[in-house]
Amino acid sequence: KAGVTQTPRYLIKTRGQQVTLSCSPISGHRSVSWYQQTPGQGLQFLFEYFSETQRNKGNFPGRFSGRQFSNSRSEMNVSTLELGDSALYLCASSNGGATDTQYFGPGTRLTVL
Amino acid sequence: GENVEQHPSTLSVQEGDSAVIKCTYSDSASNYFPWYKQELGKGPQLIIDIRSNVGEKKDQRIAVTLNKTAKHFSLHITETQPEDSAVYFCAASRGRGYSTLTFGKGTMLLVSP
Numbered sequence: 442k443a444g445v446t447q448t449p450r451y452l453i454k455t456r457g458q459q460v461t462l463s464c465s466p467i468s469g470h471r472s473v474s475w476y477q478q479t480p481g482q483g484l485q486f487l488f489e490y491f492s493e494t495q496r497n498k499g500n501f502p503g504r505f506s507g508r509q510f511s512n513s514r515s516e517m518n519v520s521t522l523e524l525g526d527s528a529l530y531l532c533a534s535s536n537g538g539a540t541d542t543q544y545f546g547p548g549t550r551l552t553v554l
Numbered sequence: 555g556e557n558v559e560q561h562p563s564t565l566s567v568q569e570g571d572s573a574v575i576k577c578t579y580s581d582s583a584s585n586y587f588p589w590y591k592q593e594l595g596k597g598p599q600l601i602i603d604i605r606s607n608v609g610e611k612k613d614q615r616i617a618v619t620l621n622k623t624a625k626h627f628s629l630h631i632t633e634t635q636p637e638d639s640a641v642y643f644c645a646a647s648r649g650r651g652y653s654t655l656t657f658g659k660g661t662m663l664l665v666s667p
Contacts, residue, residue, distance in 0.1 A: 445597070474655075483643075483657055483658070483659045483660060484598075484643065484645075484657040484660075485657075486654050486656070489654060497654050499654075531597050531598070533655075539586070539647075539648075540585070540586040540605055540647070542588070542600055543600075544600070545597035545599070547596055547597045548596075548597050
């Protein structure tokens with residue numbers, strides 16, 4: 442079974458631009474969660490989607506948004522990029538149950554100049 | 555919300571020694587505790603997890619213990635090998651309806667030959 446895939450793997454943007462990241466979950470998984478990883482703050486939860494609905498949201502500004510499609514693929518969007526948005530963005534997929542294992546993708550490294 | 559503290563932040567051991575990483579959590583409702591290993595350039599990979607109805611779980615050289623009264627859990631790696639060198643993260647989840655992981659800040663484990 443193929444793992445979680447994320448595209449692109451690397452991105453360089455400038456302040457004020459917007460960016461869209463994509464995540465394809467493991468086949469059959471209906472839940473996709475997004476996390477931001479930085480050296481200072483570690484791994485922080487952004488939001489989770491299950492069956493095309495956002496079930497939970499972390500403490501991030503409204504510039505961070507996401508969606509999920511009927512095939513469970515998910516995208517996250519960051520508008521009006523700031524230097525502090527430079528990070529590794531990870532997505533994780535699971536069956537969506539309370540204690541189901543979350544499997545992570547390799548991440549997208551976003552650099553904002 | 556949940557808060558997870560992880561110690562130590564760095565750990566250096568000789569090959570063959572044991573390594574112990576400890577985490578404490580704040581939300582007594584948390585009942586799912588996974589441990590992830592992250593190697594350079596990769597996403598976190600689950601190595602072991604424990605649920606609140608179990609006090610200890612072992613998988614070959616890796617074991618996790620959970621003390622719900624004290625709200626702490628630990629990762630034990632025996633007979634360490636150089637390939638165990640990586641960053642290890644503990645996490646906690648309330649596991650009600652959906653799973654949102656709150657991560658510790660990570661422990662960089664270096665195993666010297």
